[in-house]
Amino acid sequence: MKGYGLIRQAYSQVEKYYIKIIDDAVFRKNNAEYLKFIEFSRINEYAYFVLFWGQFESLINDKAFEIEGEYFKEIGFMLRVQLLVSQTHEFYREIDRYYYWRCELAHGRISEFPELTLATIFDKIEEIIETINNNPLPIGEDFYDFFKMEND
């Protein structure tokens, strides 16, 4: 996960810079500066989230291509995810949520968006990536099959 690690490190360096500037503004009682840099920090988080998500989307596309060939281009992103993660699995709901945020941010709704705790969000996405990479079957498929048998 080299690309993911680099993005995390790059984000961390810039965020530390903002934390220092924000503290300095508070210390000098410069409220305008403090509030301005909180906004900058927030925008920085959005940018790195979208960048990190791009890496994840690329992985999903590669995996979908392995399964469906060129046909994968015909289906939407969450359908590609369904090739890899059962809809009944918690990861599917997590990915759906992150995808919603990514679309909100990528389509310009930044002014209505709250701050992100990127450290915990990055951790969760990396956990999902690791599980996808280590599972030949869609994640949660056993449960899905069992559910179908119960309902047949």
Next chain:
Amino acid sequence: MEQEAKKIDRKHILWRNSNWKKRLNHLFSDIENWGKNFEKIEIQKSNIPQAREELMHKFDIDPDTVPAMAILLDKHRTSFVPMGLWVIGSNGRVNITTQNNQYILVDLGGDNDEPSQWTIVNPSKRKERISFDQNILKKIIEDEDIFV
């Protein structure tokens, strides 16, 4: 964000904001008590303007002030500055700054008045999380890098 959309109204937003200040005051009270173990320590408390929170703005609730804190020990200054309550992925964030280090302290407790779980997260490395307690505070005040 979607969870919030199911239950939010003005009363709830006011409650969340009041709960945020209560949790911050509790955190700073713990830090103050832990700090009593140091000699020559000076605690500086202040109130700073609350950053814009979209949900408060949506319900015409003006930004308030939030508590902030700084600890002075010899030549070391450690500050605790709240960043925001509505933070996706945690239940509020506080920045910690020393002369040489900067940390992100988040409350990983639930948002329904569950006990706080103040945790320092490392954005650059996966799953490096440290529970915030008296021992960690000591290292931070002495400006050690806690992630080394």
